[in-house]
Amino acid sequence: MPDIGEGIAEAEIVAWHVKVGDRIEEDSPIADMMTDKATVEMESPVTGVVREIAGEVGATVAIGSPLVVIETEGGSYEAPGPDAEEVRERIAAETPDAEDVERAASRLENESAPLRPSKPVPPPVVRSAGGKALASPAVRARARSLGVDLAAVTGGLDGVVRHEHLDAHLLAQKPVAPAKDAPAAKPEAKRAPEQQIDGAGEQIKVIGLRRRIAENMAASKRHIPHFTYVDECDVTELERWRGEFNDQRGDKPKLTLLPFLITAICRTLPEFPMINARYDEEANVVTRYDSVHLGMAAQTPAGLMVPVIRNAQNLTLWALAAEIARLAEAAREGTAKSEELSGSTLTVTSLGPLGGIATTPVINRPEVAIIGPNKIVERPVYVSDGQGGERIEKRKLMNVSISCDHRVVDGWDAASFIQALKRRIEAPLMMLAG
Template identity: 60%
Template sequence: MAKFTFNMPDVGEGVAEAEIVEWHVKAGDLVEEDQHLVDVMTDKATIDIESPVAGKVLEVAGEIGETIAVGAMLLVIEVEGEASANEAEAAAERIEDEMSDADGADAAPVPAAVAERIEVENPDASDADDAIAAGPKPAPAPSPAPAPTPEPKAEAKVLASPAVRKRAKDLGIDLAEVRPAEDGRVRHGDLDQFLAYNSQRGFSPAGAVRADEEIRVIGLRKRIAQNMAASKRHIPHFTYVEECDVTALEALRADLNANRGSRPKLTLLPLLITAFCRLVPDFPMINARYDDEAGVVTRAGSVHLGMATQTDAGLMVPVIRDAQARNLWQLASEIARLAEAARNGSAKSEELSGSTLTVTSLGPLGGVATTPVINRPEVAIIGPNRIVERPMFVPDGQGGERIEKRKLMNISISCDHRVVDGYDAARFVQEVKRLIETPVLLLQD
């Protein structure tokens, strides 16, 4: 019997270390050649490492979340005979060569993190499929001692709104037993207090006490945390928000979809991307990358658009290459393809890097306005928000105005103030507003 030390292989592109994400074996396990041993994460991808030899695992290096250097001991395997140990060495070298050649192309992807983490982000600004999962509700405060039961009141004399009366009826509460906090009118807060004080009478509080839970920040979530912290630490952000009337844009989208034939269905995002790409030549500092260590800003000649996408593993940013060279239908197809690749883990590393500008959206969950975090080393990120219908004053064609229901959407842009001035960011968004409020301009050559 001989001991074979399997060291962390070199995965190429100057990677010096990797984080242990998940062990698939432990000391004492018998493993076969090419068996999946461990998942590690580099700055570029999550990589599956396989065993170069069959044998018994004697020792593994490190716990989940720890970092291991390339060339350091990964695990020790007991093999039969010295010849087997030599064969294992050769197999290990073969695996390292294959991993280096593959350059992470078939590995699970790692994003360039982006956007405020409210989030999920959905590349489709009109699709609710990627809504953010709400976190657990906080545990309620301990119920105080029961309060003295108030003097009964005649139901007819209790002041309360219809909504409060309906809620009390649904809960089986006699409003005459509820003591209002002010001005004699029972409000929802008074019902809440009544429920808390009278839980022993069968009125249970809404929440349930849950035990604290500790979750280690590892893998993709750790990368996101590091990238977000670096972006906020190094970049002086500012955010500009403008309201846009997208009534005509949504009507155009509906017409295009009604006559699309076999082409993919258009969401709002391809139309917005088209607007961004038309304006970038006039605002080159928006589509740029800043190397703050070298003090160099690179204005990109093409728009490689990062598209923030929520996945089960966390936020990823697949990149639409040369977005300015694609028409609406091509953009729609590429958006769908990249989003699916990111979610199912098939996106390649080159599809998750090299973006020059990023768009991030929560779709119908987008809220009134967002302040997205820049995808470093880019200098700007654009965030379309939720479309809402509100009354607006519009020209009546006779020199006056009339009130009309319109579809409105806010567009947020966060910029690196070292590179982009507030005036330029505002001008860019105002031009975006002009294009999407007159959407026929998006279709002209």
């Protein structure tokens, strides 16, 4: 498994393009590996026959560990053990407080067993000097959320506990019988037997992007005290201007409401710098940004992705429309680069015409706010008749939601931001003027 990005210690297998026994050519695809939210296609460095694979779909493979064993013509191939220095650096990076890194790396230095030995070999339990299991920060966070003591989890051949080891540990758990001297528990009310549901369809394993989405959303709701504020905006004039721009666009991309909303957001944020920010929970530091790197939640066949519009404050309406289309297509096709899927400072999520009356979006951690425009509806509204009275007129209205991290953003600030945003949305000339 090659080094496919700075700071990446492991990748998840999301698809195999080969199986044991297949003959493959040099540069032909082997597997799709996922890191963060980017999927990378691994290619074969040689021509030969696949003899071993690293695991099933959903398993994780550490950088520097064998991904496949390929037998080339003219001889057989035996999987080498991990390079001791690489293993030492990886273990030290994943477990900075481990004092026995040398011991763990030395044991791995002499290993040359194939990926799947003919006889089961109990994996070693390598621990730090303090008895702490070797595991990546992501695995530690997941174990904490599940209430699992990593010291009780058996790791891989290198002693490192990964997601699949945590899954196996959970499946192996059984209720423990109470000790003889333990006080008798109160009898529980009898429960009806589990109902057997007829017509069960396909079972789908939660892996790859869908698992990462689940973990990220759970972490966001678990760590961030959300609150949501919603207000109504009159977009009648904005829609009129949008129609005129599109009528005269020529070969420019068609303008949706989103470029106008992003422009209004970028014009409003300098007045509310705590909205365009990221919160480092461990360091207890909030970083405010002058540039707006806007995350754009996009639904794809693989799940929700958030490509990032860099320096959105510097783009015109037409440039925003072109960038939105480019990033959305890259996300749908799975060709978005890692740097296009990270580093956002604020996110906008929109369901377009499917949007409801109001939404309560989940914050894209470690950001502190997320904005959700809802669908446009037409309703009768009282408006001024210009003579001191009122008349009823059909207007186009849209609710705008904002969810904020209450540790960083106060309710007053969120409401004030949306009110300022509303003024720009309802007066398009003011919005476009700055």
